[in-house]
Structure formats: structure tokens, C-alpha cells
Amino acid sequence: METDSVQSVAILGSTGSVGQNTLAVLALHPERYELFALSANTSADLLLEQCKQFHPRYAVLKDASKAVGLAARFKEQGLKTELLVGEDGLSVIASDDGVDTVMAAIVGGAGLSSTMAAVNAGKKVLLANKESLVMAGQLFMTAVERPGAVLLPIDSEHNAIFQCMPDRTISEDLLKTESGVASLDKLGIKKILLTGSGGPFRQLPLLEFSLVTPSQACAHPNWSMGKKISVDSATMMNKGLELIEACWMFSCAADRVDIVVHPQSVIHSMVEYVDGSVLAQLGHPDMRTPIAHGLAFPSRMASGVESLSWSKMTGLTFEEPDTQRFPMLALARIAATERGSLPIVLNAANEVAVDEFLHERIKFSDIPVIIERTVEKIPFEEPTSFEEIQQIDLRARQLALASCTNNGHSVSLGTRVAKLHGAVTLNATKHEVKH
């Protein structure tokens, strides 16, 4: 992997939280990186400002309806940046020969195609878009085997786990080439300990969940993030998605990954070894740290994040996750175990439900109900192509949306995960389930 030559970077989703943090890190190291491309969905104003500051060769606006206006403003400002539009534009900047490193920071399943384009083109892919690995784990990890492709985790937990692995070279090989639990065994790893803060409602009485507003759900106690991942953190679906992500990324079975609630978000995850040692990665809850780690890997560089203040640390605490309060954790564990279409359906239904909640069309407490219902309705299958994944994703989104529309605010917390577990296992036994 090149470390001393100037790296050319494309950011998919530069106007988002991770995208902006990436630009903040890159701005500290102009001698090491050049901006090849930036992208936004609809945030034309911010994309323009970013282009004025960083002068990339390309900018992509996914929303074609704003493209003509933005192109005119580029011209007015004398910008040399070429404006591309839509999904095709995203694929171009993810796979162009002029790009070394792609930051995959689009939110949700919308990031799958362009992230896959980067992997297929053999890029160094910094993966923030966990949904693409959740949806297409097998295809994704197979594509990472291609010459040149390198996958580095940006999700802070996965980045922490990666940092706690025994040897950089070995762990890079592990990420790229090995599969099955033997990989962890070979490294002497007993467990991966995935930490999570528990979100803003860790102690909120369950009866009050139906009253939670979008702004309350988006107010994470420790992290500043985009709206979708903030709501996912509040339902703890984020931890569930991360569990699935970890199983693919570190080639391990779900029972090798424990979720540990750590409300202070100082430890970003841990790795337990067979000799009883536990290695942890600590730091401020600030995405610039894993972003700088991924960009500079295998070396290190400043991220702009200040040192931890040990004397001001008020104590680190740990708890078991509460699956009664956060039923999505249990459902995600089933999906991580059964794989196949389950993670795709789970992810798609979650995206729809979260969006409906953010638009105040369903209640916060409706989110798990919509997801459970959608998972129950779609039979288990083993997709083997990108097209099949997209079909399952679309079907799940349609059903989830219909479920939201039919029930609106009257959805009740009826179906519990125990029942769902039975249904899913029953479905799964009818097929060849790959673990």
C-alpha cells in the first residue's frame, strides 16, 4: 500500500457528518492528499462551498433536479470542478483510475452501488457506510479479494477492533483473504467486544418511548452524527447493524461478538484473547480519529482530536445490553447468524421506519414493530447476485412502507422478538442456511 506518495481521495457523501469530518482531517495534511471528488445527494449549497475550498476535479450531485442550477453557479464562481449527476456520477468517482482512496460515507442502502464500484475497481475503501456490508456481505467480501482492493473500517467500533488486532499485517491479511471463525482462532482471539453507549434512552421508562420526538432521538449523548444513524443509536439498531458488519469484516460467527454497553463512549471496542488479555482502543468520541487512522494506515497522522484528559475522566462503566428495551439487538443477532436475506430485510425496513419517524408519520416505538412485521412477511432466501439483493431490498421497503401507512400512529407493540425468532428459525430451516 502506498504511504509516501500523494493519495488521491474521493468522498462519497462529503456533505454529511463523516464526509465533513474527512474533509477536516484532509485539510490538516494538504501535502499528503489531494481531493479527487466530492458528492452530495441534495445539499447543493454545501457542495459548492466544499468545491470552492478544496477544488476537486469532480463533484457529483445525486439529485438531478438541482444540477443545472449548480452547474451555473460553478461557472459563475470560475470553478474548474466538473459536475456529474446521479448514480452514474457516483460510480465514476468511486472507480476512476485517478482515485487511490474512496471514503464510503453515503448513508444507508443508497451507498451500496458506489461503494461496490470502488471495491470492484480495486480501491482502498474506507468504509463508513455499514449498510452496504450489512446488505451485501458475501458479495462485498468476495469483491475485496480483487487485486488492489483494501477494506479499512471507519465505523469507530470496527476501527477500534482492527487497531486491537495482534499485528497490522496479519489483520490486514485477515480482512482481505480469510473466512470463517478459524481466522480469529489463528490470531488467538476469543471474543470481539463491541461497545455501545446505549444511546439517549438507555434509562427512559419504556412507557415513554411512544412520546419520543425526532429531535430527542437525534440528540445522542456523546456523538454528533447524521440523523439516520442517531435514530439507529437511539433504538440500538445501530449496534445490531454493527454486529452484522463485524461478522463480515472480521470473518467471524455472531457468537464470537459480544455487545457491551459502555455509556461514556471512551472505549470504542475491545478484543479479548485466549490468554485472558483484553485490548481496548480509547479516545474521544470523535470520528476524526478513525478517519485519520484509515487514511494514514499503516502509518499514523494527526487528526486534530485532543488528548484524553485522564484526571477529568469520571469513571468507565459497563452493562449488559437490555434486549427487552431494545428488541432490535436480538433481531440483528438472529440476522447476523442466519444471514441470507435477513440482514437485507432488516436494514431496508429499518431505513423506511426511521425515515417515517423522522417525518413524524410514525412513533418512535413503532420502529421495531414495523421492522419485525416486515421480517416476518418476507420468506428467507439466499441471494447470490447484486440484482437479487436489490430485489429483496425493494420488496422489504415496499412492505415496510405499507405497514407504516396502514397502521400510522396506531401501531401497537404486539409482536415480540421471541416469537419472531421462532418464525425466522422455522423459515431458515427450510433452506440451506449458510453460516
Ligand SMILES: NC(=O)c1ccc[n+]([C@@H]2O[C@H](COP(=O)([O-])OP(=O)(O)OC[C@H]3O[C@@H](n4cnc5c(N)ncnc54)[C@H](OP(=O)(O)O)[C@@H]3O)[C@@H](O)[C@H]2O)c1
Ligand atoms: N456520523 C457518524 O459519526 C458515523 C459514525 C460511524 C459510521 N457512520 C456511517 O457513515 C454513513 C454516513 O453517516 P453520516 O452520519 O455521515 O450521514 P449524514 O450526515 O446523513 O450524511 C450522509 C451523506 O450521504 C449523502 N446522501 C444521502 N442520501 C443519499 C442518496 N440517496 N444518494 C447519494 N448520497 C446520499 C448526503 O448528501 P446530502 O447532504 O445532500 O443529504 C450526505 O453527504 C452511515 O452509513 C453511518 O452509519 C457514521
